[in-house]
Amino acid sequence: MAEVSQGEPGGLALFTDLYELMMVQAYLREGMTAPAVFELFFRELPAERNFVMAAGLAPLLDALEGLQFSADDLEYLRADERFSEEFLHHLADFRFTGDVWAVPEGTLVFPHEPLVQVVAPLPEAQLIETLVLNQIHFASLAATKAARIVLAAGGRRVIDFGSRRAHGIDAGMIVARSAYLAGCDGTSLMAAGRRYGIPIFGTMAHSYIQAHGDELAAFASFLDSFPESTLLVDTYDTIEGVQKVVELRRKMGDRFRVRAIRLDSGDLVELSRQSRRILDDAGLQHVQIVASGGLDEYKLAQFAELQAPIDGYGVGTSLAVSSDAPALDMAYKLVEYDGRPRTKLSSSKVIYPGRKQIFRQTVGSAYDRDVLAPAGAKLPGEGLLKQVVRKGQRMAGALPNLCESRDYAAEQLRSLPEPLRQLTRASSEYTVDIASELESQLNALRQQHL
Amino acid sequence: MAEVSQGEPGGLALFTDLYELMMVQAYLREGMTAPAVFELFFRELPAERNFVMAAGLAPLLDALEGLQFSADDLEYLRADERFSEEFLHHLADFRFTGDVWAVPEGTLVFPHEPLVQVVAPLPEAQLIETLVLNQIHFASLAATKAARIVLAAGGRRVIDFGSRRAHGIDAGMIVARSAYLAGCDGTSLMAAGRRYGIPIFGTMAHSYIQAHGDELAAFASFLDSFPESTLLVDTYDTIEGVQKVVELRRKMGDRFRVRAIRLDSGDLVELSRQSRRILDDAGLQHVQIVASGGLDEYKLAQFAELQAPIDGYGVGTSLAVSSDAPALDMAYKLVEYDGRPRTKLSSSKVIYPGRKQIFRQTVGSAYDRDVLAPAGAKLPGEGLLKQVVRKGQRMAGALPNLCESRDYAAEQLRSLPEPLRQLTRASSEYTVDIASELESQLNALRQQHL
Numbered sequence: 001m002a003e004v005s006q007g008e009p010g011g012l013a014l015f016t017d018l019y020e021l022m023m024v025q026a027y028l029r030e031g032m033t034a035p036a037v038f039e040l041f042f043r044e045l046p047a048e049r050n051f052v053m054a055a056g057l058a059p060l061l062d063a064l065e066g067l068q069f070s071a072d073d074l075e076y077l078r079a080d081e082r083f084s085e086e087f088l089h090h091l092a093d094f095r096f097t098g099d100v101w102a103v104p105e106g107t108l109v110f111p112h113e114p115l116v117q118v119v120a121p122l123p124e125a126q127l128i129e130t131l132v133l134n135q136i137h138f139a140s141l142a143a144t145k146a147a148r149i150v151l152a153a154g155g156r157r158v159i160d161f162g163s164r165r166a167h168g169i170d171a172g173m174i175v176a177r178s179a180y181l182a183g184c185d186g187t188s189l190m191a192a193g194r195r196y197g198i199p200i201f202g203t204m205a206h207s208y209i210q211a212h213g214d215e216l217a218a219f220a221s222f223l224d225s226f227p228e229s230t231l232l233v234d235t236y237d238t239i240e241g242v243q244k245v246v247e248l249r250r251k252m253g254d255r256f257r258v259r260a261i262r263l264d265s266g267d268l269v270e271l272s273r274q275s276r277r278i279l280d281d282a283g284l285q286h287v288q289i290v291a292s293g294g295l296d297e298y299k300l301a302q303f304a305e306l307q308a309p310i311d312g313y314g315v316g317t318s319l320a321v322s323s324d325a326p327a328l329d330m331a332y333k334l335v336e337y338d339g340r341p342r343t344k345l346s347s348s349k350v351i352y353p354g355r356k357q358i359f360r361q362t363v364g365s366a367y368d369r370d371v372l373a374p375a376g377a378k379l380p381g382e383g384l385l386k387q388v389v390r391k392g393q394r395m396a397g398a399l400p401n402l403c404e405s406r407d408y409a410a411e412q413l414r415s416l417p418e419p420l421r422q423l424t425r426a427s428s429e430y431t432v433d434i435a436s437e438l439e440s441q442l443n444a445l446r447q448q449h450l
Numbered sequence: 451m452a453e454v455s456q457g458e459p460g461g462l463a464l465f466t467d468l469y470e471l472m473m474v475q476a477y478l479r480e481g482m483t484a485p486a487v488f489e490l491f492f493r494e495l496p497a498e499r500n501f502v503m504a505a506g507l508a509p510l511l512d513a514l515e516g517l518q519f520s521a522d523d524l525e526y527l528r529a530d531e532r533f534s535e536e537f538l539h540h541l542a543d544f545r546f547t548g549d550v551w552a553v554p555e556g557t558l559v560f561p562h563e564p565l566v567q568v569v570a571p572l573p574e575a576q577l578i579e580t581l582v583l584n585q586i587h588f589a590s591l592a593a594t595k596a597a598r599i600v601l602a603a604g605g606r607r608v609i610d611f612g613s614r615r616a617h618g619i620d621a622g623m624i625v626a627r628s629a630y631l632a633g634c635d636g637t638s639l640m641a642a643g644r645r646y647g648i649p650i651f652g653t654m655a656h657s658y659i660q661a662h663g664d665e666l667a668a669f670a671s672f673l674d675s676f677p678e679s680t681l682l683v684d685t686y687d688t689i690e691g692v693q694k695v696v697e698l699r700r701k702m703g704d705r706f707r708v709r710a711i712r713l714d715s716g717d718l719v720e721l722s723r724q725s726r727r728i729l730d731d732a733g734l735q736h737v738q739i740v741a742s743g744g745l746d747e748y749k750l751a752q753f754a755e756l757q758a759p760i761d762g763y764g765v766g767t768s769l770a771v772s773s774d775a776p777a778l779d780m781a782y783k784l785v786e787y788d789g790r791p792r793t794k795l796s797s798s799k800v801i802y803p804g805r806k807q808i809f810r811q812t813v814g815s816a817y818d819r820d821v822l823a824p825a826g827a828k829l830p831g832e833g834l835l836k837q838v839v840r841k842g843q844r845m846a847g848a849l850p851n852l853c854e855s856r857d858y859a860a861e862q863l864r865s866l867p868e869p870l871r872q873l874t875r876a877s878s879e880y881t882v883d884i885a886s887e888l889e890s891q892l893n894a895l896r897q898q899h900l
Contacts (some may be wrong), residue, residue, distance in 0.1 A: 018652025163584035168620030202468025326776035
């Protein structure tokens with residue numbers, strides 16, 4: 001069972017694949033400790049997506065800073081009998097001492113663009129591969145899904161309800177954080193509220209109504225504790241549930257301070273219209289309607305188009321697992337070792353060799369195109385990769401806080417060309433020009449291995 | 451960042467949705483602390499699946515046993531200003547004191563069958579909803595996917611390579627554990643090897659070859675450290691890579707102890723055949739061929755059908771995220787409170803009221819059908835739900851260890867009727883008869899709310 005808390009140092013050092021440790025022992029034995037550059041990128045946008053929103057950097061850096069092997073870790077490795085004593089002694093002193101460059105969290109990125117660039121002695125950069133991929137891959141998937149949901153909601157409130165169907169404890173935390181980053185308004189998950197300072201939201205479950213049996217009695221009792229609460233009206237019959245809310249208003253008079261009702265099943269468009277009429281007819285125009293239950297960006301877009309009178313959404317499973325794209329073809333690849341560009345050639349999957357920078361060029365306030373170029377290039381546009389760690393230490397002021405990142409993410413979405421903000425694949429992808437130097441380096445390496 | 455270690459008590463108490471805490475405060479205020487029965491089940495099998503393999507119970511019980519609110523947790527809740535001081539004092543003493551019944555890990559289950567049944571004072575049973583769902587839902591999804599992959603592999607070795615694309619730290623651990631439970635042979639994830647005692651496997655990455663530039667030199671150096679290693683042959687050109695392995699054998703003579711080569715890209719059927727011929731022609735019949743790279747159960751079934759000479763598989767992303775079914779319609783529902791059956795009626799989703807037992811009936815060694823009946827019923831067949839926690843304490847000997855569960859899971863798969871072992875949806879589902887008492891209780895509750 002993973003722990004929600006940050007935990008003691010060393011806890012994540014073994015969150016690595018066996019082959020990383022084997023390669024590190026071999027590198028050390030061979031004295032291959034020169035600087036390496038690894039870049040984290042993806043080759044293809046997943047289904048229907050026109051962008052990926054980068055996320056997960058701050059939690060990753062927290063983990064990297066604390067990364068060390070505990071005595072227990074080393075004991076486990078010793079008992080495995082695969083590694084040399086010399087290597088285990090080396091691991092005892094292991095710390096990440098390299099540099100990290102990354103695009104800020106909330107940045108929209110496109111195929112072949114590095115989200116994270118690690119510049120470190122080869123063994124260190126190799127050892128952290130599993131952790132870097134694990135953290136950035138899913139945080140970015142979840143942020144991307146959340147951004148699509150926020151775009152579809154068209155300004156209505158969106159709350160993350162996904163913790164129960166997220167893939168484990170850490171996933172629940174990552175979903176809540178990525179969703180807030182991407183523009184959701186909060187989460188139902190207390191642990192994420194505490195750790196990240198995200199606003200928390202909650203209503204009531206069917207079990208509360210069921211336990212009471214009588215729906216009206218259940219509503220009244222809940223309001224005794226939480227007078228401004230949202231009442232769940234669909235346990236037995238939605239419309240009768242709404243009528244009970246009206247009845248409660250009559251009974252309670254001015255003590256009635258209910259803010260919203262929640263619909264969780266059935267035809268939400270039709271039920272929201274009927275509920276709105278019943279509430280309005282009773283003078284309860286200020287009581288909002290929130291909806292939940294199997295929602296995703298496509299349903300939200302449909303509700304907006306049909307002008308369903310819904311004021312906010314709770315989105316769970318589809319957000320929590322990025323249901324239509326639960327994985328991204330993301331890789332962490334060596335592109336330079338000891339000052340020389342590197343690549344892999346055998347498959348049709350291109351890896352441009354050499355350390356890179358992304359130059360983003362704008363027209364007015366909208367993005368026009370990116371150029372992927374060697375890191376040292378002087379090109380127009382903003383260089384998106386910024387240094388965040390120097391010699392293993394996080395650079396002061398390099399990372400914005402989560403609220404600042406959320407504002408930045410919103411601006412990123414506003415600056416995206418309109419066709420790329422749609423929920424389906426645009427007729428043409430965002431332009432990422434590959435600088436000719438990268439193409440010629442790739443060709444040179446191909447020649448070398450012919 | 452979640453922690454891999456088990457962590458201090460209290461760490462998971464806030465892994466709950468806000469509404470659970472609100473409902474618990476309301477229940478306590480109303481004195482609604484009578485025993486409740488909640489059942490965890492799913493209504494529909496996900497795409498192409500003919501069964502779900504239950505998993506995640508032992509880690510869940512670890513978490514439940516340690517569940518308590520720390521001073522920090524309470525401080526956060528106090529600062530939120532939503533809860534009463536009386537309630538916060540109650541939470542300070544919170545422990546789970548209820549009973550848990552569950553099907554053993556590795557059991558194959560079907561729609562409407564409870565995987566877990568919690569019998570506890572209503573507030574306690576309510577509070578743990580998020581955690582129970584979060585842990586059992588994904589562990590069972592991953593075990594189900596792994597079982598399909600193992601069936602498709604037809605006896606060839608399968609290793610979990612999924613940690614990098616699993617949804618966070620906890621997901622990586624759950625995938626490795628569920629995969630082993632379901633019959634995979636091991637994992638690449640060190641942390642899972644340590645915590646669960648799962649065999650670990652590792653080879654080498656492209657970056658190792660790339661860093662050396664020269665492939666033959668890289669192979670030779672790696673073998674200096676790990677003479678029996680698996681060599682990755684597809685960094686530049688797969689067939690040339692295999693020929694270099696043969697060359698190495700010539701150079702090294704008897705010191706050559708390489709056990710396998712790994713193919714990670716290209717047409718794996720064709721490449722495995724060519725590689726097998728080259729190895730065999732060089733007298734290297736004992737060098738195995740393992741394959742990886744975007745594999746899933748469908749590709750494995752195809753390889754088996756085409757008799758590709760592949761001895762083992764590394765399966766990553768598709769296993770780690772259960773790619774074709776990343777979520778399951780699993781719910782944790784109140785079915786009884788204070789001795790009286792409960793349900794929810796408004797949607798078309800049926801919840802059978804009352805506490806239940808699953809009776810599994812066999813013909814020979816194969817499962818024939820299940821009967822879902824009230825818990826007290828005396829019916830033929832084995833009752834699958836067993837008590838594992840009594841008054842908050844795990845019962846001695848109630849849980850098998852992971853290896854025993856793995857054997858049990860294998861037996862479950864062997865006892866499944868043949869058509870349900872296929873990778874596509876069988877023409878008819880496994881029979882789960884609903885006892886007439888459950889139907890009539892449901893109808894009685896429907897009448898009551900008309």
